[in-house]
Amino acid sequence: MAPKQRTARKVSRNPELIRGIGKYSRSKMYHKRGLWAIKAKNGGVLPRHDPKPKPQAPSQKPPKFYPADDVKKPLVNKHKPKPTKLRASITPGTVLILLAGRFKGKRVVFLKQLPSGLLLVTGPFKINGVPLRRVNQSYVIGTSTKVDVSGVNVDKFDDKYFAKEAEKKKKKEEGEFFESEKEEKKVLPQEKKDDQKTVDSALLKSIESVLDLKAYIGARFSLKQGMKPHELVF
Amino acid sequence: MPFKRFVEIGRVAQINYGKEHGRLVVIVDVIDQNRALVDAPDMVRSQVNFKRLSLTDLKVDIKRVPRKKELIKAMEEADVKNKWEKSSWGRKLIVQKRRASLNDFDRFKIMLAKIKRAATVRQELAKLKKSAS
Numbered sequence: 001m002a003p004k005q006r007t008a009r010k011v012s013r014n015p016e017l018i019r020g021i022g023k024y025s026r027s028k029m030y031h032k033r034g035l036w037a038i039k040a041k042n043g044g045v046l047p048r049h050d051p052k053p054k055p056q057a058p059s060q061k062p063p064k065f066y067p068a069d070d071v072k073k074p075l076v077n078k079h080k081p082k083p084t085k086l087r088a089s090i091t092p093g094t095v096l097i098l099l100a101g102r103f104k105g106k107r108v109v110f111l112k113q114l115p116s117g118l119l120l121v122t123g124p125f126k127i128n129g130v131p132l133r134r135v136n137q138s139y140v141i142g143t144s145t146k147v148d149v150s151g152v153n154v155d156k157f158d159d160k161y162f163a164k165e166a167e168k169k170k171k172k173e174e175g176e177f178f179e180s181e182k183e184e185k186k187v188l189p190q191e192k193k194d195d196q197k198t199v200d201s202a203l204l205k206s207i208e209s210v211l212d213l214k215a216y217i218g219a220r221f222s223l224k225q226g227m228k229p230h231e232l233v234f
Numbered sequence: 235m236p237f238k239r240f241v242e243i244g245r246v247a248q249i250n251y252g253k254e255h256g257r258l259v260v261i262v263d264v265i266d267q268n269r270a271l272v273d274a275p276d277m278v279r280s281q282v283n284f285k286r287l288s289l290t291d292l293k294v295d296i297k298r299v300p301r302k303k304e305l306i307k308a309m310e311e312a313d314v315k316n317k318w319e320k321s322s323w324g325r326k327l328i329v330q331k332r333r334a335s336l337n338d339f340d341r342f343k344i345m346l347a348k349i350k351r352a353a354t355v356r357q358e359l360a361k362l363k364k365s366a367s
Contacts, residue, residue, distance in 0.1 A: 212343050234338045
């Protein structure tokens with residue numbers, strides 16, 4: 001406890017009259033700082049601490065090979081990227097309007113932000129055909145309509161869940177060129193279908209409790225005559 | 235074709251240009267050919283060009299350049315706020331504001347309601363046509 005009682009910050013005991021000029025002279029400051037007392041304790045000289053013995057660094061052999069030209073080393077970059085800052089208008093349960101991609105115009109429910117920064121989103125699938133999907137925040141309009149997502153557990157979803165399966169290396173032979181196109185048809189694993197069902201069942205209940213919300217989410221958004229996007233309130 | 239709304243002390247006007255766009259003010263004095271001194275309960279008294287004012291039908295009974303308290307009292311007696319909100323101009327403004335603040339979901343609900351209303355009107359019309367023919 002004793003060392004913690006001293007203030008962590010070192011405040012100067014010499015108040016500044018004007019920048020560069022302190023109130024007290026050198027001799028006064030010597031007395032104020034108590035250097036006389038420290039010296040008296042130590043027999044007339046300031047105490048001297050011998051340097052702590054450094055741990056023995058392992059002896060390095062001189063390198064066998066020196067490169068002919070000096071190679072410049074790039075500077076160290078310890079910058080770790082943060083996940084994208086989520087807009088304040090987008091909170092779990094917000095209805096978003098997708099602006100690009102296969103589902104453009106669809107209104108969709110936001111679930112959570114994944115560690116990569118992308119937004120995890122679901123239709124729900126039964127209402128508008130949008131499955132559990134990742135979406136970039138930049139291609140989304142956040143409306144002020146919120147759906148209750150307290151009954152939904154989204155902990156198990158992260159970026160690895162959505163990673164593409166590693167394709168088996170195929171040896172392309174001339175004869176099999178056309179046949180190989182027919183073989184691979186990606187079937188969605190049953191596990192993913194079940195995940196979709198569990199997430200959606202909880203959502204559907206809270207959506208159906210609000211009037212017209214189901215029809216709203218099932219409809220696509222489009223700009224009509226006279227709608228000015230910069231004047232619209234979403 | 236005679237004029238009905240005059241610039242006079244006590245005339246209620248709406249500022250139609252500038253930072254104070256949309257505010258209801260009372261003309262409190264005339265400065266010169268172009269400008270009026272104008273005041274409102276929640277505003278600092280200031281000068282405004284007549285071109286920036288749209289006169290309304292309402293009038294308040296005040297003397298030239300009244301104190302703020304007297305102005306507020308006179309406006310309460312003339313019941314400017316309620317008369318304005320009941321007038322057709324005032325009602326239109328309220329509707330415009332409401333429409334501008336609509337949510338995307340609200341717009342969707344309104345669209346459904348419009349379709350429903352049009353459908354019932356058309357049904358009634360069809361019935362009437364049938365009974366008339």
